[in-house]
Amino acid sequence: MAIYGYARVSTTDQDLSIQQEALAKAGCEIIRSEKVSGTSRQGRTELETLLEFLRKGDTLVVTRIDRLARSIKDLQDIVLSLKDKGVLLKVTEQPIDTATAAGKAFLDMLGVFAEFETNLRKERQLEGIAKAKAKGIYKGGVKTIARDKVKELHSNGKTPTQIANELDVSRMSVYRILKEA
Template sequence: MALYGYARVSTVDQDLSIQVQKLKEAGCSIIREEKVSGTSREGRKELETLLAFLRAGDTLLVTRVDRLARSVLDLQSIVKEIKDKGADLRAIDQPIETHSAAGKCFLDMLAVFSEFETNLRRERQLEGIAKAKAEGVYKGRKASIDVEAIKTLAADGVGPSEIARRLKIGRASVYRLLGKSP
């Protein structure tokens, strides 16, 4: 019966040290860390590694459930995977433990609020972008492909594959911008 810790922050400039310290103090023998968004399970290799190691009687420990998942569906999927292995999930800063009915109930409530918070943040961000666009402040990211260079090279008789190689872009982008199909 092992106690595994999982620490996660969303961006590379955020710090994991407080989470790691709490997990160590709680007695975790192994702590996996990653800096990746919690809105999806995609690209979360450390989490997948931990889930693969879990055995019956083990416990996965997090500081808070939002470190594990930001959507109800993902959290329920992770909890189901943990329970199917005969293991438990526990949070240090919240009264969550999946081996009790009350702990599971609280987990589900927090998951709903976590997803709600994520959705509110996304709405505020989209509202801000729409306002900035309306005011002419936000124009999106700068184009990374020089359309004129593509047209010039094509007019000079250079083929799409060679244009892509010279400009270090994808061949499909060249075809798309020239209005041709590969």
């Protein structure tokens, strides 16, 4: 029966050390860490490795529930997976311990709030983009492909595949640019 920790931040410029220290203080023997968004389980290889490795009687510790999941679906899937394996979940900064009924209830409530927060952030972002577009400020992402070069190469007889290979872009991008013309 081992105690494992999981630390996560969303971006590469964020620091994991505070979480790692808290997990070590909570008695974690092994701590898996990663710098990747928590809005989905995709790309979270350290979490997947840990979830596969955990055995009956082990405990998974995180500092806050939003380090584990940002959607109620992902959280429920993870918690169900842990429960099926006989693994306990503890959260150091919130009163969550799946060994107790109150801890389980609080876990579900926090999961709902984490998803709500993510949805609010997306709504605010979309509102901001809509306002910027209305003012003519927002023009979308920066165009990274030299459109003139694509058109020039195409007019010189190169195929979309050849253009994509030469410019190191996807063929779909080349087709989109050629369709604009």
